[in-house]
Amino acid sequence: MIIADRLTKKFSRKKETVVAVNDVTFHLTKGSVVGLIGENGAGKTTLLRMIATLLEPSLGTLRVMGADALKDSHKVKSRIGVLFGGETGLYDRLTARENLEYFARLYNLGRHESEERIKRIAAQFGMKDYLDRKVGGFSKGMRQKVAIARTLIHDPELILFDEPTTGLDITSANIFRQLIHQLKREGKTIVFSSHIMEEVQLLCDTALLMHKGELVYQGSLEKLYEEEDSRDLNYIFMSRLVRGHKDVLERV
Amino acid sequence: MFWSVYKKEMLDSLRDRKTIILTIMIPIVMICAMVLFYENMLSGSNTAEGYRVAVADTFDEKSFEWLDELPNIEAFRSDDPEQAVNDGEAVAGLWADTGFLEQVMNGGTAEVKMTSDEGSMKGSEATSLLRRGLEALQETITADRLAAAGVDPLTIKPITITTVQLTDKDSNSLNFASILLPVLIIMSVMIGGQSSAVELFAGEKERKTMEALLMTPVSRGQLVLAKWLAIATLGFISGIFSVIGFAVIVSTMTELMKQALDFGSNGGRLLISALLCILLFSLLISAIQIIFSMLANSFKEAQTYFGPVMFIAMVPYILLMGVGVNELSTIHFLIPVMNTYALLKELVYGVFSIGNLVMTIISTAALVTVMYVIAAVMFSKDKWVLGK
Numbered sequence: 026m027i028i029a030d031r032l033t034k035k036f037s038r039k040k041e042t043v044v045a046v047n048d049v050t051f052h053l054t055k056g057s058v059v060g061l062i063g064e065n066g067a068g069k070t071t072l073l074r075m076i077a078t079l080l081e082p083s084l085g086t087l088r089v090m091g092a093d094a095l096k097d098s099h100k101v102k103s104r105i106g107v108l109f110g111g112e113t114g115l116y117d118r119l120t121a122r123e124n125l126e127y128f129a130r131l132y133n134l135g136r137h138e139s140e141e142r143i144k145r146i147a148a149q150f151g152m153k154d155y156l157d158r159k160v161g162g163f164s165k166g167m168r169q170k171v172a173i174a175r176t177l178i179h180d181p182e183l184i185l186f187d188e189p190t191t192g193l194d195i196t197s198a199n200i201f202r203q204l205i206h207q208l209k210r211e212g213k214t215i216v217f218s219s220h221i222m223e224e225v226q227l228l229c230d231t232a233l234l235m236h237k238g239e240l241v242y243q244g245s246l247e248k249l250y251e252e253e254d255s256r257d258l259n260y261i262f263m264s265r266l267v268r269g270h271k272d273v274l275e276r277v
Numbered sequence: 278m279f280w281s282v283y284k285k286e287m288l289d290s291l292r293d294r295k296t297i298i299l300t301i302m303i304p305i306v307m308i309c310a311m312v313l314f315y316e317n318m319l320s321g322s323n324t325a326e327g328y329r330v331a332v333a334d335t336f337d338e339k340s341f342e343w344l345d346e347l348p349n350i351e352a353f354r355s356d357d358p359e360q361a362v363n364d365g366e367a368v369a370g371l372w373a374d375t376g377f378l379e380q381v382m383n384g385g386t387a388e389v390k391m392t393s394d395e396g397s398m399k400g401s402e403a404t405s406l407l408r409r410g411l412e413a414l415q416e417t418i419t420a421d422r423l424a425a426a427g428v429d430p431l432t433i434k435p436i437t438i439t440t441v442q443l444t445d446k447d448s449n450s451l452n453f454a455s456i457l458l459p460v461l462i463i464m465s466v467m468i469g470g471q472s473s474a475v476e477l478f479a480g481e482k483e484r485k486t487m488e489a490l491l492m493t494p495v496s497r498g499q500l501v502l503a504k505w506l507a508i509a510t511l512g513f514i515s516g517i518f519s520v521i522g523f524a525v526i527v528s529t530m531t532e533l534m535k536q537a538l539d540f541g542s543n544g545g546r547l548l549i550s551a552l553l554c555i556l557l558f559s560l561l562i563s564a565i566q567i568i569f570s571m572l573a574n575s576f577k578e579a580q581t582y583f584g585p586v587m588f589i590a591m592v593p594y595i596l597l598m599g600v601g602v603n604e605l606s607t608i609h610f611l612i613p614v615m616n617t618y619a620l621l622k623e624l625v626y627g628v629f630s631i632g633n634l635v636m637t638i639i640s641t642a643a644l645v646t647v648m649y650v651i652a653a654v655m656f657s658k659d660k661w662v663l664g665k
Contacts, residue, residue, distance in 0.1 A: 077492055080659060103494040114489030118292040119285070130281040131493040175489070 026183060026214045027053040027076060032085035034071050045071040047238040048085070053216065053231065055182075058209050060225035060246075061218040062262060063235035069218040070109070072235070073185050076216065077107045090182060103132060106181035108189060113172035117161035121152060121171045124160060125178055132179035139178075146174040150200065166197035173204065184208060186217035190224065202228060222258040236266045278495050282503035290473040290511055299472050300511055304465035304519035309526050311461070315453050316531040327351035328403035331361035333372040340378040344371070347410040350403070359392055362400070369393040369403040381418055450537035451626060454527075455602065459621035460594050461519050462551075463614075466559050467566075467590060469515020470508040471583055474566035477504045479579035482664045491662065501656040505563055505649065512559035520551065540627050547624045550634050554624075557641040558617045562590070564648035571655045574664040594618050602626040610636040613644040 034046040046068040053059055063069045074080040076089060078098035087094040089101045108114075115124050122143060129139035147153050150170045155163065160171060169189075176184065190198040205228045208215055216233075219225050225232065225246075232249060234242035242249060242265055246258075253261045290296045330352045332341060345352040355361040358370025370392045374380060377387035391407055393400030420430040481487040490500060527534050540547055569586060573579035593615035600609070602623055609619040616637040623633060655661040 079488060079492055079663070099494050099496070102492060105492075107489075107492045109485065109488060114484075114486045116285075116289055116486060118289050123285075123288075127281065127285050128489070128493065131278065131490075131495050133278075133494065 026055040026057070026090060027051070027216075028086075028088045029076075030086045032072070032075065032087055033083050034068075034075060034080060035083040044238050046075070046082075049235075049238075049240045050085075051233060051240060051243045053214065055214055056209070056212050057214055057231045058205060058229045059214075059216040059231045059233060060229035061216060061233045061235065062220075062222070062225060063218070064266070066237075067235040068238040069235055070187055071238075072233075073107070073109075073187050073216065073218060076183075077105060077185055078102055079107075103179070104181055105183040105185060106176040106179065107185045107187075108172055108176040109187040113168045115160045115168060115171055115175065118159060120157050120159050121147075121163075121174075122156045124171060125175055128175045129178045134179060142178055142180070143174075146177060150174055150204075166194055169193055169197055170200070173201065177208075181213070183214045183216070186215065188218055188220065190219070190221065222262060226256075226258050234262065234265055241265050279499045279503050282495065282500055283507050286473070286477060286504055286507035287510065290476070290507065293472065293476070296472050296511065300469040300515040301518050303468060304461065304515055305522040307464070308457075308461055308519060308522045311457055312523065312526050312534065313530060315457070316534060328369065328399060328406065329353065329367045330403060330407065331355035331358035331367035331370045333358050333370075335375045336371075336373060337376045337379065340373065340376065343378055343414075344407075344410070347406060349406055350410070362392055362394060368397060368399045369407060371407060381414075384422065447533045447537045450534040454534060454538055455622045455625040456598065458520075458523060458625055459618045460591075461523065462516050462555060462621060463558065463590060463594070463617065464587075465519035466512040466516040466555060467562055467587055469518075470512030470559065470563045470566055473511050474508045474563060474570045475573075475576055475579040475583070477508065478567060478570035479573040480576045482573075482662065483575045487662060497657050497662075498653065501567070501653050505560075505567055505652065508563040508566060509559045512563055513556055516555040516559060517552075520555070538625070543627055543629060546629050547627065550629065551621065551624050553634070554617055554620050554637060557638060557645065558614075561613060561641055561645045561648060564645060564652050567652040568648065568655060571652070571661040590614055597622065602628060605633075607636065611640050613641045616640060 029049055029051050032046060032049045033044065036043045036045055049068075049072065061069045061072065071080065075082050075087060076094065078089075078094050078101050081095055090104055092100045094101050116127070119127065125143045125146070126139055129142060134142065143156075147156050150173070152167075152170055152174065155167060160168060163171070173189070176186075190201055193201065202224070205215060205217075209228075217228075229246060231244065232242060232246050233240060249261060250256050253264065255261055327349050328351065330344070330350055332344060332352045332354055334354055334356060336344070336354070341352060341354070344350065352371075353367070355367070355370070358367065358372060361367040362370045372390040374387045377389065380387045389411060391404050393404045395401070419433070423430045423433070478487075481490065491497070527538055565586060566583070569582040570579045573582060593612065597605075597609065597615065597618050605619050605623060610616045610633045616633075620633060620637045623630065
């Protein structure tokens with residue numbers, strides 16, 4: 026589903042160059058739910074943005090669903106759904122329905138197909154009551170639901186979520202978790218970044234651990250538990266980071 | 278796809294109360310206020326209640342009566358005419374030798390002094406009226422004295438000067454309209470699209486809706502084109518509203534300006550030229566607004582850039598203010614923005630020149646292309662589209 030080979034992203038600010046993602050190689054299979062774990066500034070969002078074709082890698086190659094993310098970004102974009110955390114990316118003066126219709130149109134869905142999808146998603150997320158109200162007056166939870174609906178409007182095969190439950194209340198966060206389960210049952214591939222280890226433990230089967238732009242672990246969660254002889258992901262995360270950091274220092 | 282983005286941008290912008298106020302309300306209110314102010318000023322100078330003139334106590338009764346009978350002059354006595362002007366009790370002050378009228382009527386000479394606040398329009402109009410009255414008196418007395426001496430009055434006035442107006446229309450009204458209308462149209466176009474230009478680039482960048490948009494399979498070229506045309510449309514609508522507003526206000530609320538701006542059968546082509554001019558300027562200014570909006574990382578930052586843009590657009594207007602319609606030359610029609618002012622000025626005077634119109638269209642279209650290419654190239658770079 027996703028094959029990254031020596032993926033690197035550098036940002037130049039004035040005379041300084043920041044390496045946000047450094048020489049990352051991984052392979053994610055179809056239908057997996059991947060937890061992207063790391064501290065703030067570890068490079069999670071930059072990695073997700075490269076997979077979403079929103080940022081061009083500085084070095085390395087990235088293939089998403091068989092297509093080159095750089096050369097064939099149009100093909101990739103039409104098959105992925107992306108939601109960056111904290112930012113719902115909705116237009117306040119449009120209603121929830123108009124927001125969804127607009128994005129459905131941008132993803133080349135026909136009018137009939139778009140109506141059907143909106144109807145189905147609205148029922149699934151319990152959005153019927155406010156579907157024709159302007160988004161500007163929505164609560165954070167309502168906005169997040171519409172944003173997720175927008176992400177799924179074109180039925181993408183690969184879904185990227187960047188800290189999707191940040192700022193959500195317990196009910197909305199639970200609805201989101203149920204959604205992940207459902208998407209997994211439908212065979213979708215999901216990559217989401219999170220700070221909440223319990224969430225990753227509950228929803229993911231695969232983990233990518235990042236630290237200061239480098240990948241310190243990739244593989245199944247079960248294998249990670251076995252290797253560390255613990256099922257406490259918080260503890261594993263901390264110990265891996267410390268070791269990962271040492272490895273980096275030794276290499277330097 | 279382009280059409281979907283364009284439609285959405287228009288819908289989103291027109292639902293914004295700020296856009297409606299800036300696009301439609303402000304131009305109409307501005308025009309209404311300025312036209313009515315000027316019409317009042319023009320008609321006011323013809324039917325004024327009278328300018329209060331402070332006259333020194335040295336004026337005898339006969340001289341005072343002569344002065345008070347001058348049209349639009351309302352004289353009153355004062356110990357200190359200069360102080361009366363400084364205190365705002367009078368718009369002009371007048372001194373003369375005691376019994377000056379008697380003196381000059383009886384073959385003598387007299388000195389008259391006048392003063393007014395140089396910054397006051399009423400003051401300068403009052404002194405001008407006084408000067409005309411005194412000159413008329415002087416001419417009469419001179420003629421009488423010459424006649425008494427058996428000399429033909431034309432001996433000292435061999436040349437008769439008559440000013441022939443270029444147009445039979447009220448020149449003050451035409452001059453005012455030529456100053457007011459172009460700047461109102463330009464400002465309306467700029468203000469009309471400004472709010473959306475900020476929203477659709479800096480605003481979307483700040484709210485992160487730009488990211489959601491860029492993650493769709495729509496090409497950046499189509500996105501920037503649709504957004505540009507949406508902003509240009511709003512600027513154009515605003516410009517049209519300013520013309521319609523001006524026409525309605527002039528035809529219903531003014532007399533002098535209505536007569537001056539009656540173009541008769543020439544009206545159609547003048548209107549088409551004006552529309553073309555407004556359309557091209559809308560396209561140009563919206564491309565420039567897009568560039569500045571992309572330079573900003575936030576709504577607020579973008580707004581700070583727009584002030585200087587508006588100021589720069591006013592420079593050609595100021596340069597053309599003192600240039601008469603017959604003095605406009607090729608260079609005025611070859612410099613974008615200046616050519617819009619120049620062409621609109623010409624149109625107000627009822628002058629239609631296909632050559633000037635073509636020069637304006639070609640030079641503006643060339644700059645539109647350059648600005649749009651810059652905007653499109655910037656939009657293709659993450660640095661300008663996604664911000665920090």
